[in-house]
Amino acid sequence: MNTSTTNEKETSQNRTYTVGGIAAILAIGRASAYKLATSGAFKTIRIGNMIRISRKSFEDWLKAEGLDDEME
Template sequence: MSQAAKCMQRDTPESRTYTVEDIASMLNIGRTSAYNLVKEGHFKTVRIGNAIRISKKSFDEWLDTLVI
């Protein structure tokens, strides 16, 4: 695979975002609670049609603030 193809594959929107279901699973919480975190604005999100995507960087930074 060429270097350009590797870069394009690495930088796909899917590789830079989580779904609400992803964060619910990672945090071991329900979907409703995960949607509430999104609604409260704890991390940067993008809405594409009906789908919500959460910035991995923003989510990871938010999570780091919670870790003791």
């Protein structure tokens, strides 16, 4: 049994959001979330045609926008 694979998956999930994830957090549509993700407002990484958003960068952006209190 290889438990490191499970731990690695959990770690990567904790460090990034998907575009669908930020759409759900912000209660916006996927198209709007894609526009936001590609706007340069926060750090992203493209893997093939997938976009992953840095959790820290996104949460810092939420704070800067004054939206972090509304999300709790």
